[in-house]
Amino acid sequence: MILGSFPQLNHGARRICARLKSGYTKIKDVNNSHVGNTIEVRGWVNNFRKQSKFVFLDLKDGSSNEHLQVLVDRETHRQNPGLTYGAAVSIIGQIGTAPRGHLELRAEKLRLNGTCAIEDKIYPFVRKQNHSLDYIRQHLHLRAHNSQFQAFFRARHFASLAFHRHFNDNGFVYIHTPILTSNSCEGAGELLSVVPHNDELLQNMQSETATKPKDEIYFDRKTFLTLSGQMHLEAMCFRLGSVYNFGPVFRAENCNSSIHMSEFYMIEAEESFVESVGDITKRIESTIKSVTKCLLDDNAKEVDEAYKATFTEEKEAQSEEDRFKWLKTPFATVTYAEAAEILQQKYKFNAKDGLSKSDELTLVKHFQKPVFVVNWPRELKPFYMRTCKHDSKLVEAIDFLMPSVGELAGGSVREDSYEVLEPSVPHDLKWYLDLRKYGGCTTGGFGIGFDRYLQVLLGISNIKDTIPFPRWPHHCQM
Structure with a gap:
């Protein structure tokens, strides 16, 4: 009723819905109803295995702990040498059923969004190795990789x-x-006290008539984290x-x-x-x-x-x-x-x-x-x-x-x-x-x-x- 009363808003809402509908598919949402359909997925290579005709990628996107198996032909892999463990990719392909019954994506188009420099020996999470919680805690900025x-x-x-x-x-x-x-x-x-780090700011805010302690200048009183x-x-x-x-x-x-x-x-x-x-x-x-x-x-x-x-x-x-x-x-x-x-x-x-x-x-x-x-x-x-x-x-x-x-x-x-x-x-x-x-x-x-x-x-x-x-x-x- 409201959208119908405002044609421009109605048209804009349709455009927004269309954009959402045409977006990529989260791995957690891939199911048997997608078999035979072409979809796009985006995520990170969690594992890969090379065979004679194909490279098998295990792709995870953070939406669940499950991965989606992706088949990439050897030529595509050769053209993308950075397609290794940890790489960020966008892949368009057709969903099919693997011989063992699980779903897999047969890649038709692949875009390498970012490589993972595991060869520099600095990346802390080496593939197929278990790491202690204490060790992982030392790399907070990369904990989401685990x-x-x-x-x-x-x-x-x-x-x-x-x-x-x-x-x-x-x-x-x-x-x-x-x-x-x-x-x-x-x-x-x-x-824990809260005091501005800028001393010049505090000096400019200091009262000329009644000098205040540094931790009372900004708010006129002592202030803390709750x-x-x-x-x-x-x-x-x-x-x-x-x-x-x-x-x-x-x-x-x-x-x-x-x-x-x-x-x-x-x-x-x-x-x-x-x-x-x-x-x-x-x-x-x-x-x-x-x-x-x-x-x-x-x-x-x-x-x-x-x-x-x-x-x-x-x-x-x-x-x-x-x-x-x-x-x-x-x-x-x-x-x-x-x-x-x-x-x-x-x-x-x-x-x-x-x-x-x-x-x-x-x-x-x-x-x-x-x-x-x-x-x-x-x-x-x-x-x-x-x-x-x-x-x-x-x-x-x-x-x-x-x-x-x-x-x-x-x-x-x-x-x-x-x-x-x-x-x-x-x-x-x-x-x-x-x-x-x-x-x-x-x-x-x-x-x-x-x-x-x-x-x-x-x-x-x-x-x-x-x-x-x-x-x-x-x-x-x-």
């Missing part, structure tokens, strides 16, 4: 979409919370109801463990009119289970390919049923005091120190399922968490623990009393009190570590291999 990481990053893509779909289907509004922030209330020692978008989400949820974000957060930690990075991705959600900590644990459990089931139903092939890519001689493969048996059982919930008692029965544990990763994994093993640890001592948690009604020394906080990674998510019911909050709110967060002053209600929310979730989903042992360009202490390549 089929293992192609599988990881396709799975990451589909997992991102699954989380967005889940929150959209459950009535949440997607909020772009800022990366630059003046909030310094939580984990101030872990903050630790969390939680408080910005709180500001939105007081009128939008249910909101979430999905983006990078930053930590300045001198840690090189398999579950820590300096830049990683968080999915954070916030809801208004939350009644109890149980509302939040139910939301976390439904989110994790719903997203995982969605991925196993809709993207089973991509998840399986990525999981198989983690196999090593030391790692024994598990069936999907064993890996995800927690989908069929309710998650456990214990108070911090109960968790401390369990740990003290197993080894020396100091409840004043909080939970280490080892403690977290011990609790998961004890219950044989994911675990919520709730109602934490006030001194172990930030100021904005609501006091438990039955004990003023505790707050309604949550840590959610899963196998292999320990803490996957954290959350709380937020303190809704202006009077209770006022003495403890930092000076730079006085606006946070206004949220309670003008139509306040009880809110609650949580944050899920997306990269750790991928470790659980795909069996990736090191978090630095879940993300294309990991950053950690002493490492910020590219």
